[in-house]
Amino acid sequence: MPKIIGGSLHEHREQTRQKLFAALSTLMAEQGFDAVTLAEIAQAAGVGRTAVYNHFPDKEALLLGFITHETEQYAATLQRSLDDIDDPVEQLRTYVRQQVQLKRVYHLAPGPELRSVLSRGTQQRVREHVAVVEVILRDILTAGIESGAFPQQDLEVTVPLVNACLSGRGVPDDGPERERAIEQTEQFVLRAVGALAPVPA
Template structure:
């Protein structure tokens, strides 16, 4: 019988999932998704070759779990960052800063190349994670519009354009912040 490493079965499973996700992230940094096997993930995570299948049926489930875990952590950190901020422009600035400074941590390797090899059902599931993050931005923009702090003609287009501006490009954060705030007509 396998040894439980946490204080409870729930903690043990959380630790195991964390090791699998860490192993997956390391392997994705080294090679393409197609070149990674479940056996490699299991070995890197310190699991037996078959033990990983008790938790994940295939690599696609690992990707979906990894994405869900990352989205949850990202949104928790964003909520903390926004917690004490009331001014709409400062909330948008905080969102932009959080996205630019933390995207590498949460979006590693989950770009168009990986998305294209996933099943249609997995693509929908991944898109749901993007929608959760976009919902936070939508809330900030809607609040700013209602309070008269922003001027936006098309909320959906603005949301998409802001997200496109926040893709990793190595641009200086102050320039990105200033551009996004000007785009919504925010003062300051």
Template sequence: MPKIIGSSLAEHRERTRSALFAALSHLMRERGFDAISLADIAATAGIGRTAVYNHFPDKESVLLAFIEHETSAYVRALERSLAEVEDPVEQLRVYVRQQLQLERSYHFAPGPDLREVVSRDAAAHLRAHVGLVEDLLRQILARAIATGDIPDQHLDAVVHLVHACLSGRSVPRGEPARGEFIAATELFVLRAVGARTAWSVRAAEVA
């Protein structure tokens, strides 16, 4: 019988999953999802290969569970940050900063895009998780339009354009470059959606 990690089966399951997620994240930073096997994930996590099958049938299942875990935690944290701000333009600022500061281990992996190396069903799940984050942005923009802080615009198109601007960016780690990069991106997004405060900020900077 496999050794139980923790004081209960529930804790054992959670610790095992966490170890597998950490191993997957580490391996994806090194070589990309397409070059990883389930045996690699198990070995890196220090878990017997047969024991892994008690939790996941294949590496795609590990990936989807990992992304669901990471996305859910991120969305909860982002919702808490947004709840502290009432003004929709300020919420957009928060959203941009949070997105840029997020470490996306599954987005920054080397090799082909994940959607190109997973099954059609897995790719659909990946899109669904991205959709959870996009929905928050769509709600922010809709509120900004309703309050007159930005002009009326095609929300679906704008959401995709903003995400294209924010996704996959390598943010400098050191200051002041990091702060300057985030501030510049924040201003760019605000100006792109037509936020009045963005133009006033730019005018103040020029003055």
């Protein structure tokens, strides 16, 4: 019987999953998802290959588990950062900053883009996890519209447009250029949802 890590079987399973997620994240950043094998992930995680199958039936399932975990952690952190802010405009500023600074390992990994190597079912499941964060943005915009901070608008259009802008936005790693890029992105989004008057031409 394999040695139990932690004080219980539940802790052991959770710690093994965390090791697998960390290994997948590191290997994806180095090689890309398509090039990584389950055997390499197991070796990097320091677990037996058969142990991987006790948690995930295949590599795509492992990726989904990783994305689910990362999304839940991020959404909880994001929500905590918004809890003490009452002004919808300031909430939106915070949301933009958090989203711009988020490291999307599964988008930035080398190799083919994930959409081109995942099955249709897995692509849909990945999309569902993006929706977890979209709910937070939708709540901010709804509160802003109700308070009059933002004009009436179709959130079915606005929410994906804002998130597409933020998820595709690369910012410099450091220095004044980074802060300037984040500030300009913030201003762009605020103008786009009608929180700020357009800059005169």
